[in-house]
Structure formats: C-alpha cells, structure tokens
Amino acid sequence: MLTGKKVNLRALELSDLDNNMMWINDREVTRWLVSFTWPTSRKTEEQWLTNRLTSPSATDRVLAIETKDGTYLGNIGLHGIDYISGVAELGIVIGRKEQWGKGYGSDAIRTLLDFAFRDLRLRKIFLRVLGNNIRAQKCYSKIGFKEVGRLKAHQLKDGNFEDLIYMEIFAEEFLALNGLTGDAACDKRESGI
Numbered sequence: 119m120l121t122g123k124k125v126n127l128r129a130l131e132l133s134d135l136d137n138n139m140m141w142i143n144d145r146e147v148t149r150w151l152v153s154f155t156w157p158t159s160r161k162t163e164e165q166w167l168t169n170r171l172t173s174p175s176a177t178d179r180v181l182a183i184e185t186k187d188g189t190y191l192g193n194i195g196l197h198g199i200d201y202i203s204g205v206a207e208l209g210i211v212i213g214r215k216e217q218w219g220k221g222y223g224s225d226a227i228r229t230l231l232d233f234a235f236r237d238l239r240l241r242k243i244f245l246r247v248l249g250n251n252i253r254a255q256k257c258y259s260k261i262g263f264k265e266v267g268r269l270k271a272h273q274l275k276d277g278n279f280e281d282l283i284y285m286e287i288f289a290e291e292f293l294a295l296n297g298l299t300g301d302a303a304c305d306k307r308e309s310g311i
C-alpha cells in the first residue's frame with residue numbers, strides 16, 4: 119500500500135467490482151474522461167478487474183484510492199510504462215462525485231508520483247486532459263504539471279469538440295517542489311533538456 123496524507127493507494131480487489139460498475143456507467147463521471155463512450159457490461163468490467171488481479175502487467179498498473187477510513191473513492195494508474203525511456207501516462211478517476219474538489223485527487227497523484235519517481239525510477243509522467251475539464255487541470259497544475267501541447271477541437275464529448283491537452287512533469291521538478299531527494303533528480307539534466 120502507498121500511503122499519502124489524505125488517501126492510501128492499495129491493490130484492486132474483486133470486491134471493488136460493484137463500485138467500478140457504478141462509476142464506469144455514470145455519464146457524469148465518464149464525460150470527463152478522455153476515453154469511455156459506450157456503456158460497459160458487468161461481464162466486461164469483471165474481466166477487466168480479474169485480468170488485473172490474476173495477471174498484473176508490468177507496464178500498465180491501476181491502484182484503488184481509499185480515504186484513511188477505508189472508503190473506496192476511485193482509481194489511479196500508470197499506463198504504457200516505458201522503463202527504457204522512463205516515461206508513463208497517468209490516469210485517474212474519483213468515482214464518488216460528492217468527493218470531488220476536496221483534495222483527494224491531488225494527494226493520490228502526489229503519492230503515486232513519489233512512488234513512480236523514487237521507487238520505479240521513472241523520469242517523466244505525462245497525461246491527457248480535455249480542454250473543458252478545468253477541475254482536473256487545476257488539480258494537475260497545483261502538483262506541478264505543465265501544459266506542453268494542445269490538439270484543438272480534437273475529441274467529441276457531449277456534442278462538443280473539446281481540445282485535448284497534454285501535460286507533463288519531470289522527476290526533478292516534482293522532487294524539488296516537494297522537498298524530496300532522489301537520484302532521479304539528475305535525469306532531466308542528463309537527457310539534455
């Protein structure tokens with residue numbers, strides 16, 4: 119388990135299926151996600167969860183976000199982890215809408231970035247976010263992610279073509295912002311950036 123200030127990140131369990139089914143089929147949640155258009159069946163979701171539990175991938179990992187009193191809030195993950203380049207894509211969803219804007223998302227991301235940079239020794243984390251998802255952008259910005267690219271009117275959501283924004287943060291930036299140390303801090307300079 120990874121321990122944050124407000125949340126813990128733990129492995130997914132089969133008992134998480136009901137909550138995931140609810141969140142993945144809630145259009146008020148999925149309208150903010152870059153993917154997910156079609157409703158998802160219980161069978162499909164169960165297979166997704168079972169696969170993650172029985173044959174965990176080295177390059178694609180999802181953890182459950184829990185409050186300190188054990189309330190399951192949502193999921194956070196690293197996708198397409200490239201251990202050679204030291205890069206991965208961050209994805210996050212807090213499925214409990216009433217818990218948005220309370221600092222759980224930023225704490226979950228900080229906790230995962232700490233692990234990604236200081237334990238996995240990744241060099242950079244990037245993410246994609248829709249142009250109209252201001253809450254998520256604010257959350258990412260306060261952690262230190264910077265916008266590095268924008269595809270204009272790229273993705274159709276709820277009848278509107280939204281910009282697709284790319285944001286990234288390097289290990290040394292994150293470590294400096296959080297007063298942390300780690301050998302990962304020299305990687306950006308070594309890469310000549």
Ligand SMILES: CC(C)(COP(=O)(O)OP(=O)(O)OC[C@H]1O[C@@H](n2cnc3c(N)ncnc32)[C@H](O)[C@@H]1OP(=O)(O)O)[C@@H](O)C(=O)NCCC(=O)NCCS
Nearest residue numbers: 150210211212218219220221222223224247253254256257
């Ligand atoms: C995006 C998400 C993970 C962020 O987690 P969170 O716990 O809500 O975020 P935080 O509370 O840490 O930070 C959100 C910031 O946005 C602000 N905010 C909250 N609601 C807002 C709104 N409706 N509009 C604009 N800003 C808003 C908060 O005030 C906070 O900023 P502050 O700390 O400077 O006050 C979460 O809201 C979520 O899962 N949303 C639905 C799915 C989603 O968008 N996933 C990301 C896809 S890229």
